[in-house]
Amino acid sequence: MNYHIREPKVPTMSQISLTDIHKQFPGRGKKGGWKALDGVSLEIAAGEIVGLLGPSGCGKSTLLNIVAGLDTTFEGKFSIQGKSLTEQIGAGFRIAYVFQEARLMPWRTLRQNIEFVLEAADFARTEWPGRIDKVLSLVELSKFADFYPLQLSGGMQQRASIARAFAIEPDILLMDEPFSALDELTARRLRESLLHIWSAFRSTILFVSHNAFESTYLGDRVYIMSPGPGGRIKEQINLTHIPRPRSYEDSALFEQSKRVVESLRRHMGELVE
Amino acid sequence: MAITTFFSSVAASGRELTLSDIINAEQTRNTAISLLSVLALVGIWQVGAWSLPSSVLPAPTTVVQALAANLAKPDIWIDIGITLSRIAAAFLISMCVALVLGFSMALSKTAGVFFHVWIVCGITVPALVTILTLYMIIGLNDTAAVIGAAAPVIPVLAINIREGVKGIDPRLLGMAQAFRAKRRQQFASVMVPQIAPMLLASTRFGIGLIWKMVLFVELLGRGSGVGYRIEFFYQMFNMTEVLAYALSFVFVMLFIEVAILGTIERRIFRWKKQ
Ligand SMILES: Nc1ncnc2c1ncn2[C@@H]1O[C@H](COP(=O)(O)OP(=O)(O)O)[C@@H](O)[C@H]1O
Ligand SMILES: [Mg+2]
Secondary structure (H helix, E strand, O other): OOOOOOOOOOOOOEEEEEEEEEEEEOOOOOOOOEEEEEEEEEEEEOOOEEEEEOOOOOOHHHHHHHHHOOOOOOEEEEEEOOEOHHHHHHOOOOEEEEOOOOOOOOOOOHHHHHHHHHHHOOOOHHHHHHHHHHHHHHOOOHHHOOOOHHHOOHHHHHHHHHHHHHHOOOOEEEEEOOOOOOOHHHHHHHHHHHHHHHHHHOOEEEEEEOOHHHHHHHOOEEEEEOOOOOEOEEEEEEOOOOOOOOOOOOHHHHHHHHHHHHHHHHHHHHHHO | OHHHHHHHHHHOOOOOOOHHHHHHHHHHHHHHHHHHHHHHHHHHHHHHHHHOOOOOOOOHHHHHHHHHHHHOOHHHHHHHHHHHHHHHHHHHHHHHHHHHHHHHHHHOHHHHHHHHHHHHHHHHOOHHHHHHHHHHHHOOOHHHHHHHHHHHHHHHHHHHHHHHHHOOOHHHHHHHHHOOOOHHHHHHHHHHHHHHHHHHHHHHHHHHHHHHHHHHHHHHHOOOOHHHHHHHHHHOOOHHHHHHHHHHHHHHHHHHHHHHHHHHHHHHOHHHOO
């Protein structure tokens, strides 16, 4: 299948900009609250793939929900190309989400599941079939368009959920541990699948992972966070020098993923000492 | 397991036996078993009729003949019509009240605790007491009859509905919100399909209970309807007519259950077939 592969977007200014984000969850009853984020700042350029790594409970999902606009009760400055998210969304900016579980509606076929998000994003009905066929063929699920999710394996369901996310041609794609519920071989195929479909759209991707090798394989950059409470970004590792398409056998990947593991260990260590 | 079978049959698409064949074969088998089961019931009835005086338990053939004769006259149709309209009214009342109670109990903790007490009372008070009390308060009329038939069913339905609403998957709602589905789309496409099975089950269950309640209230305090006729013929020691009227209504309810609700169910749950 020959789809037009888009050129990488030239990063001019950062697209997602978070400055000094603090997030406090209110406590219940006598228990005090939980400080989930304590001064997180990061900049992501359009078309970049950026990973967030850190021990569980450090606030990764919280950060993703803030960028998704699902959580608006935080302190600090969050802007998209200089404007607020609400303004951008009003102007047609689109955000898609891939969750750890596929979260497909079991009573709808794959096609109907994708139609749901196309409707939500206000695409004209005439565009639906074209978009659906395109994304399903990019994740090699064309033959299964009219199947119900429960007729497919977990890996296929997750591929469908990736297709659904790209169907709305998102400006930003957020992924929260998208492959962690799958076995390693399936996960490998899906990461390839993800990068393949991404190369046709070049959306900005911000993903959460707890797998060092996965984040090096996918990312242009990865941010390492410290354990909660009060999660912060401790370090960033640049991976742009590893050429795409990447191979799982690339020794540069192993080198870098070792660096990521070391960094994680170092910042976990702060807690122990 | 079903998925595995399915894939192997897709993979071996050249094979003669397809999945729909398997399903059809199973359906034929199930229909045959159901038929046998009906025959067995009629058989038991026949054996009973042989061993008891015909004034106590008339034979199935006698009852069916009486029923056929009744159906040729307008009276039975009028009674069936009256009873059906009471069932419809009572069902509507109990379903609406139960929906309000069930939803509020599922969505608000305060309402959950508050109405729980009512529900427990509602379940423990015998239907007979509720019906008689309502006849006393409202009078021996159709309003009291319909409310009396509806009231005992409400608590059970409300509990069903509460559980169904609590079972809505918050993760799918999260997905809908992340993709910025409007409220209307969230409700119609994410919430309704999840509570539809529960609504359908409650409808079936509710109608099943209500039609017995309606016969009961008619027998206790009305001068029309299938329940009244059954009581009337019972007083006359005419068991053939008692059973003929009962049988006519069993057929009506079977029609509603199988033809109407069954079709709706098959339409809604196509996705569960595999
Ligand atoms: N709604 C909430 N109310 C209170 N605390 C929360 C809530 N959501 C998350 N938290 C807490 O915030 C911390 C960070 O959560 P999360 O962002 O989900 O972590 P992770 O990095 O594992 O994705 C956790 O300790 C969690 O207990
Ligand atoms: Mg998380």
